[in-house]
Amino acid sequence: MELKEIADNVYACLQEDKGFGWNNAGYINLGEGVIVDTLYDIKHTKEMLELIQKINPNQIKRIINTHHNGDHTWGNQLFKDREIIAHQYTVKYMEEEKERNLPGLLQTAIKRPHRFPEGMKWFIDEISEFDFSDVDMTLPNHIIEDNLRLELDGFPCDLIYVGPAHSAGDLIMNLPVHKVLFSGDIIFSETTPLGWEGTHENWINALDLIKSLEPKVIVPGHGPLCDLKAVEELRDYFEFIYSEAKKYFDEGLSPLEASKNISLGLYKNWNGSERLIFNVNRAYREFEGTEPWDAPFNEIELISKGYELRTFWEK
Template sequence: MLPDPEVVEVSDGIFAYIQHDGSWCLNNPAFIDVGDQVIAIDACANERRTRLFREAIASISPNPVRTLVNTHAHMDHTYGNCLFSDDAVIIGHRNCRDQILREAPGQLERVSVMFPAVEWGDVTPVAPNVVFDDTMTLYAGELELQLIYVSPAHTNTDAVVWIPERRILIAGDIIFNQGTPFALMGSVAGWRSALERLKELPIDTVIAGHGPVADASVLDEVDAYLEFVQDSAKSAYDAGVDPLQAARDLDLGRFGEWTDEERIVGNLHRAYSELRGEEWGAEIDMATAFGQMIEFNGGQPLRCLA
């Protein structure tokens, strides 16, 4: 039994909504009460969890949610968009909008096969209706919110929200804290490049896409894991070992204590693509990668408690 989601006020009027234990589909939205409205960053994976998020916002602020920012296109951050779209502008990177629209037909059926125990509820994919390319600035009362595109990394659609006055980074899935990062749909090398860029910011507080609120040292933790993936992939690739066997042969060390360790298989698939000289974020065989992740998981469906 998981603990209830937790609202954490990380700075005056800025809140993280922590969904324990941060594993598959248990993401962390955030919200900012700016006095006359609320800005939300990300929705949740299904109807029930998004309604709970909205109730948490309402318990703290009487103000309406007028703006919703999507950090990337993955369904655990966007399926709940439809519960905001009647009243809020939805903002995301251009690639985020494009991917949601492209994948919408049949997506619910596909994810239901991947996560058969999840009740998605009454959700309809809704894409951002305001898009940006590299950066965008929102003014929230006296705060400046800088939306910064950092892809390819976790996906080809990632953006972060940087609040310089408070030195807060709302990282989306650029940061998994105590959970295994997942680069299959993005780029291992690109993700490390994004982290180097973000390390230049004077960050005090990080709201991770999954896992507890952290300080800036969590960027180094994620980077260390991605470096481990690259080093492990290089050795196995040079030896002609396929990603599944390479994952089985690996000693994950301290990274094995994180949730969702089967993601190492998908991460090796992505790292192999880059070792072959393919473009960061290039299309690869997702069905094979996910199938091998399930094999690594003992043939059991991926653990999703949404």
């Protein structure tokens, strides 16, 4: 883990992309201190906090959750007495996951993987370094419905709602004077994106909006620091996958068979290329047009299909 200054008083907390859950976060040493996303468990969030306290041991006023996924929110409990800002959809989905005790389920998967389908093994391996046993999901307490501008010691900080794209409650955070943008999981850098909720169109629109903001440095949700080139690459990826998925949808192939037939080319070099199945599956749901964007889907089944796709490629 590294806390890197990318502009005056603006820091990116970067983790090596080892698969599911290895996200990036940030810290702004202005406006009494702002953290952008917490990490997947308490241990790693504490490690980030220790790095931040070397810069400023006293200043953390606000936490921003860019969306609801656990790797961006499950460290919130360390900041229960602070202002935690998120979109209303982020809170909705966190409430549902808290009711399901998702941290407990994943902890069981790590400790007792034999209880889960064989196809879950690769996913469990990727999250095995985390410890969810002491996670107490802490919900945001400042809920927004759209955009919000903060003033941080006179510098503007814009929280912009761009969802549903990667997830229902996607926020990006733009610092226009510093020319820095924290994208949450709207941007995956050198790693395969993952479509949970949301729509293809909204994700494309979010990428176009980021391009129009002209940041010089982007802190992606996953992967190394990047710039607008990564935005173009990700946009091209989505347009390519959507087009290929439509072709195989029209031919009557299943999402898994379509994924096996898609030739990824250079995208095959991105980490987590088997996540293709999630993106194809979401495209198929849009083509069918019979369910809303937020209709539930079987996550375990898709993870298992990702394993089958990975196995197919290895043959």
